[in-house]
Every structure is written in C-alpha cells, then in structure tokens.
Amino acid sequence: xxxxxxxxxxxxxxxxxxxxxxxxxxxxxxxxxxxxxxxxxxxxxxxxxxxxxxxxxxxxxxxxxxxxxxxxxxxxxxxxxxxxxxxxxxxxxxxxxxxxxxxxxxxxxxxxxxxxxxxxxxxxxxxxxxxxxxxx
Amino acid sequence: xxxxxxxxxxxxxxxxxxxxxxxxxxxxxxxxxxxxxxxxxxxxxxxxxxxxxxxxxxxxxxxxxxxxxxxxxxxxxxxxxxxxxxxxxxxxxxxxxxxxxxxxxxxxxxxxxxxxxxxxxxxxxxxxxxxxxxxxxxxxxxxxxxxxx
Numbered sequence: 190x191x192x193x194x195x196x197x198x199x200x201x202x203x204x205x206x207x208x209x210x211x212x213x214x215x216x217x218x219x220x221x222x223x224x225x226x227x228x229x230x231x232x233x234x235x236x237x238x239x240x241x242x243x244x245x246x247x248x249x250x251x252x253x254x255x256x257x258x259x260x261x262x263x264x265x266x267x268x269x270x271x272x273x274x275x276x277x278x279x280x281x282x283x284x285x286x287x288x289x290x291x292x293x294x295x296x297x298x299x300x301x302x303x304x305x306x307x308x309x310x311x312x313x314x315x316x317x318x319x320x321x322x323x324x325x
Numbered sequence: 326x327x328x329x330x331x332x333x334x335x336x337x338x339x340x341x342x343x344x345x346x347x348x349x350x351x352x353x354x355x356x357x358x359x360x361x362x363x364x365x366x367x368x369x370x371x372x373x374x375x376x377x378x379x380x381x382x383x384x385x386x387x388x389x390x391x392x393x394x395x396x397x398x399x400x401x402x403x404x405x406x407x408x409x410x411x412x413x414x415x416x417x418x419x420x421x422x423x424x425x426x427x428x429x430x431x432x433x434x435x436x437x438x439x440x441x442x443x444x445x446x447x448x449x450x451x452x453x454x455x456x457x458x459x460x461x462x463x464x465x466x467x468x469x470x471x472x473x474x
Contacts, residue, residue: 247417248339257333257367258374258389263382267374269421270391270414275373277413278398281406282369283340283362284347290358291348302348304357307365316402323368324361 247276254279289314335366376400 247254251269254276258267286307293306307324311317340363344354354362374389376397381389391414398406 249335253335257370261374264378265387267389271389271394273417274391274394274410274414275370277410278406279366279369280343283343283366287344287347301353301355302358303355304361307358307361319372320365320368324364
C-alpha cells in the first residue's frame, strides 16, 4: 500500500516494539500499525468509504482558504481549482504533521499529543522547516 | 475586506476532525497541540500560496492555477502529496463540470423557449442582441474558471 511506504519514509522511526501495542485487527499488514496510516483507508473510523470521500470533497471551507490566500499582496487571482487543491493539500499536511508528532509522543510513552511533540517534529523534519518560529 | 484574526484561522472543528481521523483510536490531542497544528495549517496555506504564485508569475500569469499549486508542493518537498492531489482534482473537476452542465442545461431550456419565438426575427435582432449575448457568455465562462472579488 502506498500510504505505508510513504509514511515509512517520512517518519523514519525505528520499528520499535511500542508500535505493536497498537496492533488492532491482528493483520500483519501495514496500515493498521502504529502511526495508523489510515489516510486512504480509515476503516477503523465510522464508516467513511475511504478514498472516495477523501478525494472528492474538501473538508476545509474553500472560502476561508481563499481569504488566507488573498492575504498575500502578490496574489491577484486564484482559480477555483487552485483554491481546492490548496485546501486538500492543507488537509494532507495536517494529517502528516499530526502523525509525525505522534511518534514523539509515543517515544515519551504518552497517548496524548502535546505541543512539544509538534515542536520536536518541526525541528527534526526538513519539510517542516518553514514552520520554525511561526507558531509562537 | 477586513481581515480579522479569526479569518486567518481555519475552523477548529474541522482541524480537530482531520487530526482525529489521522491518529489511532485512544490517542488524545492537547488543546495547545491542536491550536498549534491549526496555526501551522494557516502558515502552510500562506507558504503554499506564495510558492504557487511564484510559478504563476514565472509563467506570466496573473491567475494562480492548480498546476502552480502542484509545482509548489514539489518545491516545498511535499511531492508525495502530488498523486493524491491530482486524483482529488480530477474528482473535483468532474463534480464542477456536472454542476456547470446542470446550470447550462437550465439556461438552454430557458433559451429554447425564447428562441422558438424569435426564429423569424433572428437576423434582425442579432445585432441588437449581440451585446447581450456576449455578456451572457462572459459570465458563463467566468463562472467555472476564476473567482474574483
């Protein structure tokens, strides 16, 4: 499953025994392990038929996204498609950063994600470098 | 358009939902973490927009398009998002097309009625109506493509 491979690349966490405690369905396969990869297949959640609803609609309100985009003085116009894609990308981003932060919580043997887990993820992961200094 | 701080944030409920769906059951998220993620998401939008806009400007375009955003994702090292985004975009465009066709259909039906009456006069009125039709077409085109304020 592509989701799992992708996460493995990002998270680069050792296959620690801590992860197996989250083993739910007993299948040895990927997506239910540890950092629960359920991006394309949230079968544990109340029903959403996974990839279909995940691809089609944006959860974030496009109007709000557009307002944000317009805050940039250099932006003149944005096509509807572009607003949609940014909304979708932002959703993916939120999922990604939450999962990455979770690794740190797990290392701390906690089940609650805390602010410091986020800070750790931002420090450690290159793609999040743009966030440094912006969250305070 | 006044930009209040609330406007620059994304709705908490949605952010929370996205986070919860991404994490396994039994994992909680502190309020501070949630709020930080929400802010990070806003920063992400701003950063992505700025990157995408650079691509638009390179292409001498004033309108940001989906391709610019995809290029921005690669630039920002989020290339792994790209295939998913492309799929979503396809589905979205189909949905939009359906909507557009539906409203076009309505227009056509409306026009049909008036057309059959004007069949004989069509030439005469062509000149007069030309301006009106042009306006209509412009709105029609403008609807599906860009959003301007």
